[in-house]
Amino acid sequence: xxxxxxxxxxxxxxxxxxxxxxxxxxxxxxxxxxxxxxxxxxxxxxxxxxxxxxxxxxxxxxxxxxxxxxxxxxxxxxxxxxxxxxxxxxxxxxxxxxxxxxxxxxxxxxxxxxxxxxxxxxxxxxxxxxxxxxxxxxxxxxxxxxxxxxxxxxxxxxxxxxxxxxxxxxxxxxxxxxxxxxxxxxxxxxxxxxxxxxxxxxxxxxxxxxxxxxxxxxxxxxxxxxxxxxxxxxxxxxxxxxxxxxxxxxxxxxxxxxxxxxxxxxxxxxxxxxxxxxxxxxxxxxxxxxxxxxxxxxxxxxxxxxxxxxxxxxxxxxxxxxxxxxxxxxxxxxxxxxxxxxxxxxxxxxxxxxxxxxxxxxxxxxxxxxxxxxxxxxxxxxxxxxxxxxxxxxxxxxxxxxxxxxxxxxxxxxxxxxxxxxxxxx
Amino acid sequence: xxxxxxxxxxxxxxxxxxxxxxxxxxxxxxxxxxxxxxxxxxxxxxxxxxxxxxxxxxxxxxxxxxxxxxxxxxxxxxxxxxxxxxxxxxxxxxxxxxxxxxxxxxxxxxxxxxxxxxxxxxxxxxxxxxxxxxxxxxxxxxxxxxxxxxxxxxxxxxxxxxxxxxxxxxxxxxxxxxxxxxxxxxxxxxxxxxxxxxxxxxxxxxxxxxxxxxxxxxxxxxxxxxxxxxxxxxxxxxxxxxxxxxxxxxxxxxxxxxxxxxxxxxxxxxxxxxxxxxxxxxxxx
Numbered sequence: 044x045x046x047x048x049x050x051x052x053x054x055x056x057x058x059x060x061x062x063x064x065x066x067x068x069x070x071x072x073x074x075x076x077x078x079x080x081x082x083x084x085x086x087x088x089x090x091x092x093x094x095x096x097x098x099x100x101x102x103x104x105x106x107x108x109x110x111x112x113x114x115x116x117x118x119x120x121x122x123x124x125x126x127x128x129x130x131x132x133x134x135x136x137x138x139x140x141x142x143x144x145x146x147x148x149x150x151x152x153x154x155x156x157x158x159x160x161x162x163x164x165x166x167x168x169x170x171x172x173x174x175x176x177x178x179x180x181x182x183x184x185x186x187x188x189x190x191x192x193x194x195x196x197x198x199x200x201x202x203x204x205x206x207x208x209x210x211x212x213x214x215x216x217x218x219x220x221x222x223x224x225x226x227x228x229x230x231x232x233x234x235x236x237x238x239x240x241x242x243x244x245x246x247x248x249x250x251x252x253x254x255x256x257x258x259x260x261x262x263x264x265x266x267x268x269x270x271x272x273x274x275x276x277x278x279x280x281x282x283x284x285x286x287x288x289x290x291x292x293x294x295x296x297x298x299x300x301x302x303x304x305x306x307x308x309x310x311x312x313x314x315x316x317x318x319x320x321x322x323x324x325x326x327x328x329x330x331x332x333x334x335x336x337x338x339x340x341x342x343x344x345x346x347x348x349x350x351x352x353x354x355x356x357x358x359x360x361x362x363x364x365x366x367x368x369x370x371x372x373x374x375x376x377x378x379x380x381x382x383x384x385x386x387x388x389x390x391x392x393x394x395x396x397x398x399x400x401x402x403x404x405x406x407x408x409x410x411x412x413x414x415x416x417x418x419x420x421x422x423x424x425x426x427x428x429x430x431x432x433x434x435x436x437x438x439x440x441x442x443x444x445x446x447x448x449x450x451x452x453x454x455x456x457x458x459x460x461x462x463x464x465x466x467x468x469x
Numbered sequence: 470x471x472x473x474x475x476x477x478x479x480x481x482x483x484x485x486x487x488x489x490x491x492x493x494x495x496x497x498x499x500x501x502x503x504x505x506x507x508x509x510x511x512x513x514x515x516x517x518x519x520x521x522x523x524x525x526x527x528x529x530x531x532x533x534x535x536x537x538x539x540x541x542x543x544x545x546x547x548x549x550x551x552x553x554x555x556x557x558x559x560x561x562x563x564x565x566x567x568x569x570x571x572x573x574x575x576x577x578x579x580x581x582x583x584x585x586x587x588x589x590x591x592x593x594x595x596x597x598x599x600x601x602x603x604x605x606x607x608x609x610x611x612x613x614x615x616x617x618x619x620x621x622x623x624x625x626x627x628x629x630x631x632x633x634x635x636x637x638x639x640x641x642x643x644x645x646x647x648x649x650x651x652x653x654x655x656x657x658x659x660x661x662x663x664x665x666x667x668x669x670x671x672x673x674x675x676x677x678x679x680x681x682x683x684x685x686x687x688x689x690x691x692x693x694x695x696x697x698x699x700x701x702x703x704x705x706x707x708x709x710x711x712x713x714x715x716x717x718x719x720x721x722x723x724x725x726x727x728x729x730x731x732x733x734x735x736x737x738x739x740x741x742x743x744x745x746x747x748x749x750x751x752x753x754x
Contacts, residue, residue, distance in 0.1 A: 107626065108626060109626055110623065110624055110625055110626030110627075110629065111621075111623055111629070112621075112623025112624045112625075113623075113624065113626075117608075117623070118623070119547075119548070119611060119617070119620045119621060119623075120617070122608040122611035122612050122621065123608060123609075123612050145739075148743075149739055149742050149743050149746065150742065150746060151746040151747070181607075182605055182606045182607055183604075183605075183606020183607075183608065183621070183625075183629040184604060184605050184606035184627075184628060184629065185606070187604070187605040187606070188605060190586045190603065190605050191585050191586055191605070194586040194587055194603055195587070196584055196585055196586060196587040197725070198581075198582045198583075198718060198721070198722065198725065199582065199583050199584055199585040199609075200583065200721050200724070200725065201583060201584075201585040201607060201609050202585035202586070203725060203728070205585055241743055245736060245739045245740065245743070248735060248739055249731070249732055249735045249736055249739075252731055252735050253728060253731060253732070256724070256731075257724075260721055260724040260725070261609075263720040263721045263724060264579050264582070264583055264612075264613045264717050264718070264720060264721050265612065265613060266711065266712075266713060266717070266720065267615060267709055267710065267711040267712050268612075276720070276723075279724050408617075
């Protein structure tokens with residue numbers, strides 16, 4: 044065997060150069076194509092992005108050149124790591140997309156029209172990057188990712204998940220298409236898309252219901268491996284409800300951040316009504332968790348396993364925190380409070396997914412898994428891709444145009460301007 | 470050719486499932502009683518590792534170094550290359566009990582049920598085999614296996630494989646016994662039909678109640694085709710704790726089987742809401 048380490052090094056340097064080039068190009072685009080002059084404003088941010096993507100280039104090149112064993116801390120004792128956990132988190136946050144689409148196209152709640160496009164885009168990116176992107180690094184045979192299309196095994200939850208993700212990505216494309224078509228001014232095609240949107244949204248809700256719960260069903264097969272703090276026959280139900288809760292939180296987070304960052308007016312009502320939708324579901328979720336743990340007599344495991352007990356406690360505290368915000372403010376119209384309630388929910392759901400896919404599996408498997416720096420850098424890179432693409436879309440696409448499913452492309456505004464029309468950009 | 474036939478077969482199965490007909494593939498399999506099985510009588514095992522050596526040679530890897538008693542690096546555990554090995558288990562400080570480890574070839578295997586592309590297959594006569602060309606490398610089988618059997622070729626960057634005992638399915642097809650069974654000098658391993666071996670195990674148990682403590686594999690996770698006669702509580706011999714006696718795939722199937730109802734229910738409810746909401750606020754288009 045020849046020593047091929049020099050080739051790996053060349054490949055890694057190539058990866059770093061490509062990613063640094065991409066980062067500089069993206070910075071130039073994001074700064075409105077006035078890169079050198081406008082750099083000073085956010086130098087630190089740009090430098091951070093270039094550095095992160097440079098590390099990412101090294102990480103991706105290493106993974107594809109050397110394989111999973113060389114770059115990750117995965118092992119036969121612990122075959123699923125934080126890349127799989129990223130899939131769980133990303134997809135659960137992307138529930139914001141189907142929720143908002145459902146409220147706009149099916150319930151026709153006007154208050155949510157202005158946030159439809161940003162939230163759907165964020166969901167789209169969540170799917171593309173956390174599901175497809177993460178799997179493209181995580182699968183041992185990433186080049187065979189298409190196989191579930193042709194080779195069916197209907198007893199597998201993973202098979203169901205992969206089909207739902209594929210189909211739902213298609214649905215999100217249809218929901219996202221108007222943004223692109225508006226930009227390109229292809230009005231005829233936009234009208235066709237508009238006509239098929241409602242059935243697609245219904246399919247989207249069905250698919251989301253199925254695979255948000257299926258992500259929980261993935262772990263039903265390991266009753267002896269997952270700690271009883273998290274293992275329960277209710278896993279699919281709990282994953283579904285917490286996905287909706289995190290979807291609301293994600294809708295609050297994305298719309299608040301994007302409207303504030305890009306200085307668009309956003310009616311406070313939007314955020315507070317999202318918060319109002321989130322709270323009862325959060326209560327249902329916590330109620331189910333507590334009843335379930337009590338019925339199965341699983342509380343003792345908090346004390347038996349210190350690390351798991353601590354993680355469980357933090358998770359539950361984070362998910363309870365928003366309720367205090369509600370008690371204090373009664374949603375008195377301050378959107379800051381809605382934002383403050385969304386953040387602990389998002390972190391709590393991330394922790395929940397990490398606990399199910401990682402922390403809760405440690406005691407039984409005897410593994411000592413902690414992600415390698417390459418695993419962490421890859422996760423940060425995938426997330427940064429999402430943020431960057433969102434930023435580009437906000438700059439170059441009509442992301443904040445008022446979207447009205449009732450009167451598409453008709454110049455005359457519809458009635459009832461009191462609802463949400465204030466967010467129409469001038 | 471094969472892949473096309475599989476595709477059509479799988480397509481037909483998938484469609485039927487959605488319509489409510491499940492377990493089509495299960496009906497093709499032999500009944501549990503007629504599947505090939507192995508009875509491991511641990512009281513007869515002397516820990517010579519002849520089975521381990523025979524397995525390596527048959528799988529195409531180097532055999533054990535001659536006259537080797539100790540374990541070298543990478544030995545002493547199941548790995549991608551080691552599909553069976555003899556584990557010396559110190560139970561209660563009593564003695565070092567040699568225990569043969571390999572795939573248990575469950576009657577309803579979790580690994581087969583979780584594989585999204587049917588790369589793992591429970592064959593008609595009993596062996597659980599791995600079809601390398603179908604695998605996508607998701608490693609769900611490794612996570613799902615209650616006995617921690619499937620192992621991964623972690624150092625392969627392009628086409629990593631899953632390594633597990635395939636019960637010498639090729640030898641069985643030719644009417645031969647598995648390589649490890651053929652190599653066993655003490656009669657600790659015995660292959661045959663599962664029902665016959667169960668009966669034999671039980672008669673040994675009742676004939677010599679002082680020699681034997683338990684029979685393992687009859688009903689754990691719905692039953693395995695590898696059966697163990699032990700002189701100690703099996704859970705002290707490193708067999709996993711907390712396993713149910715019902716097959717693990719049923720836990721997920723209960724969730725998957727609700728899929729058609731969710732589709733129809735959610736679809737109906739949403740359609741009704743759409744009709745209701747659009748009637749109140751008529752569409753302009």
